Amino acid sequence: MKFQAVVVAAGSGSRAGVEKPWVALGGMPVVRWSVDALLKAGASEVIVVAAADRLAEGPTTLSGLEGWRMVEGGATRAESVARGLKALGGPDDKAVLIHDAARPFLDRAVIDRLLTALDTFDGAVPALPAVDSLRRGTDSALGDSVDRDGLYRAQTPQAFRRSTVVDALAGWSGAAPPTDEAEAVRAAGGRVVLVAGDPRLFKLTYPEDFIMAEALARGLEAPMVTRVGQGFDVHRWGPGASVWLCGVEISHDQTLIGHSDADAGLHALTDAILGAMGDGDIGDHFPPTDPKWKGAASDQFLIHAVERLAARGGVLVNVDVTLICEQPKIKPHREGMRARLAELCGLELDAVSVKATTTEQLGFTGRNEGLAAQAVATVTLPRSR
Template sequence: MTSPLPAFAAIVVAAGSGSRAGGGKQWRLLGGKPVIRWSVEALLAAGAEDLVVVVSPGSGAEAGDALAGLTGWRLATGGAARADSVRNGLSVLGGPGERPVLVHDAARPMLDAAVIRRTLEALAEADGALPALPVADSLRRASDGLMDRAVERDGLWRAQTPQAFRFGTITDAYAGWPANESATDEATVVQRAGGRVRLVEGDPRLMKLTYPEDFAMAEALLPRQTRVGQGFDAHRWGPGASVWLCGVEIAHDQTLIGHSDADAGLHALTDALLGAMGDGDIGDHFPPTDPQWKGASSDRFLIHAVERLHARGGRLVNVDVTLICERPKVKPHRQAMRERLAALLSLPLDAVSVKATTTEAMGFTGRGEGLAAQAVATIDLPL
């Protein structure tokens, strides 16, 4: 049985400009959540009894939005350099001196409970601790773009965060740090003050988001789950000259009757998407009693469902729609329907299927009283 962690506090440093990543990387979405929220949630879930988030001046509102709904954290204002931001966070946090404090960069969102545990437990035998990974790649020095010489990699480690210290240890070490020098990280400060810093096993997923391409890599590393949703819709026939099916208008001697444009294919597909997310149904989002949706184009409903999926960091994998009717004939229009759905959903054409069938003259569709549609959508979502 795993022993409980000691009581600890934490500082999440999020005061940098993130210019190399395009600016404001701590507020950008990763897996449907702001980058900073991943670290704060991980530390709170691990049992942080007090957590200070350090942001740049004037960024308090952004932090409040990014961390909405979370409790147990408070703000501190960052300084000109990272060391100044950490000092400010320590000042807001306060003692007691023996309390363990984790200092973590918000730009490392893939924080795992096991890393937190290893780092804290290492304080039992050292003045500081940090997760690190051995350097696996061969290293070269270069001059003017040309290789100069190889660098021996034995004994070289890639430092990560969170870094752990007793509150008194890190504050005393910073107090003795020369004002005219820049501190690379807190482990350097403590070591300079004579402290022993232990390296513990890091995590390859605990990468730092520095450049725009790092976000694509981080998205690929997120644990995800595949979900499937299904939808069904039916509308009766009435007087008219055309019918909308899967976003395509087809000339016909009747039309489908409904509050909106009665596109049964898009309605079934919208419900399939919402169902896969566990996000209600089309009637919850667009009530038929609301006059603003009278005659509305149903592609608005489908786009709304896709936007909700993307807001949660989800991805649409494929869709499959079956139209059930005696007429009109769907086959001549099927390719146009697939192309329209692919455009609406930003999917490749081979991820979109539209089929048609009849009920052999049985039931309400067989008698020509109405048309039905069923749809299946496959998505994946971050865990």
């Protein structure tokens, strides 16, 4: 069903201490979340009702979105809504959703439930049943409990046929303005139904609400998935005076033979990070046939992998390297290796593990023919959409 929408963004935000619709949330103004959601859900026109001193901000705040206009709000919510409704064009019986900009996390499923309800009822309101214990009282004294059976927390958007809500607001005769449009429509004799709301559709009211909203916004904008990659590398021993392992040079009577500096620990870890991203292996990025990498320090390979992860919005969580060898002794150098890996990976020290083991003189490592390294890396990445 095609529909129109009015987004109320004219409040002063006295309890939050800021004008809530214009505060940045997840990298964009609060009001943009709602306008974007309504347009994506199929709104043919969205009217944003704002205070006079905010009207000039519309083109910047809603840049890139099409199908919206801004009008100046009134002294009360009811007056602001009436002005927004008056600005809408088209048939009077068209469905209209009236939404508070301070409820940014509007889901398409809620909109669909509201529009479906209008096939049968004069209005529809998303709501959640009250689940907390309700009490009367003052700041200093706890009063009687209130039976929560049949009590609901009303949310927005609220849905009506445009003529229904326009007439209800015009005919309102209460001493005070209606708390919302549903109250006015009910007072005019209309039938308003509750549909299932959404816990995420909470209203930004107090400063602490923005802390929770920011965390939710980050999750909605870039849902993260955890991945684990593993790497394995082997190099043979040959003549030399030192060996590089996990970015640390160790004096030794042999060295590891390879095209680069043959740091098996860094090679394995680089492959683990690339593997977690599904980004090939170290040979794809640094081919051993390329003379450019002959004798190269392997720390640049690891830095490359970490940078590619960051470029995709990923985060390296922890790394774990196991060196498999009979020689040299790793324990005296282990803390230095951990510190170097933490530096290269941008991790805290407690997120880096370096271990060593032997193969009890079995196999090529047991015969001192070579050294092996195994690594595991945990990353988080934005979920593919």
